[in-house]
Amino acid sequence: MNCSEVQERLSAYFDGELADEEQTAVAAHLEGCSACGEELAVFGKLSEMSASLADPQAPTHLWNDLEAKLDNDEDHNPMPSVAVAPPSRSQRFPPRLFAIAATVLVAVGLGVAGYKIWFSPDEHDHLAINFEHYLEEFDKDPEKAQRILLAKYDGRPTTVQEAAAKLQYEPVIAKGLPSGCSLKDVYLLDMPCCTCAQAVCRCDDGQHIAVFEHDLDQPVWFGDRPSIDCLCDGKPTNIVQIDDRLAATWKQGNRYITIIGARDLEDVTRFVAHLSGPKPNG
């Protein structure tokens, strides 16, 4: 082995992570190479220094604070208001829920992918974690979920017109919303994949629904939740169940639309029909 090959393996050698043969070959090289030997000695010193680092102690109140939040989770996660038991996570995709109106709130957001930049595995992980957090809160408290999303992705208020100018195409939300729903807020979010415009809308019955418009399909948002494909208003649509609500994604032109927070398939179909239909006059 030459110096370069040894240098590549030096940490693995130092940490005892090489296969025996390689370990022996590196050791043989080190016998006669002072440069590599000195490098290894530095690794050893760093390790000794690391062993002497302080062990900062977590404050004792942390558990109490945590427990209060966990209790709060339970308080805010009561039995659903419809006569359906909450699905367990392992079987939370009973088809009958598609047809059952769930609880009161649904949230609407409109996200528009601005830049076609894909992201690293770490970012992929973060996105999965952040959306998991968002979706979990969404079911309990849509407004809190919204705050989480804004905090995670540097959300700032905007308008549909500003979003269109920024993204250089007119987002589907410009078509307006199905009857009975109105636009509440629009935000721009810096997501790992893109800059998103998000519109939060409220329906007459107090529901919120979220619609994201993005360049790439984003199954990562929904983790390992089960999903099905179906036709809604003639569009192939992927449906994911999130607790008592549904998320739906369909392709429109060269982008994807995702809505989050629909109560049932009827809701989804209404949105698909409206957002993929012709733009109303005016």
Added chain:
Amino acid sequence: MTSAALRRNAPLAASNTSRGARKWTQMQDTTAEIVAAAQRGDRDAQRELYELSHQNVYRLMVRMVGLQDADDLTQQVFLQAFRRIDQFSGRSQFSTWLYRLAVNESLQHLRRSKRAQFHVLEHEPMDHSSGHSDNVEQKDLLERALARLEPDLRSTFLLREVEDLPYGEIALALDVPEGTVGSRLNRARRELKQHLIELGWEP
């Protein structure tokens, strides 16, 4: 010269008796029953998991994001862990899963706050209470040098040298191939040496 053989026989954990918290090797003993009970929402089991592992998470957080934010983020990691514990499949160690949440949370925080990583611990020396002054000085130098490392390198180094994880577990915690763990450690150690020298350290 520190030989790999010596290191394998005398791992960091064994020589570091002053460190109060459990290391990865001890955390592995966390039984499946505790996790299973926590998955059923048993608060005592959650508490037990917290007691077993919170120092590990906190210690990592302090060096990833700084003392100021370590409390909040540690709490956030455990909130996430208990909210999502039914997604823990047992494919990795529970501790590894927790480290993964912790690293992701810290990286997310760093990106969110757009903080330059070298500001994190520059002015937050953590221990002047004991030891020879040389030793204290070296510790402080290392803290400062660590704070200058890129977060990805820092997390890899900390998981190896402070948390004592083997490469396979680091790879799972960081979701990278094992080979990447080795190359990141090479870079981390070389850059640390460089930063230390800039800070006045003499190897």
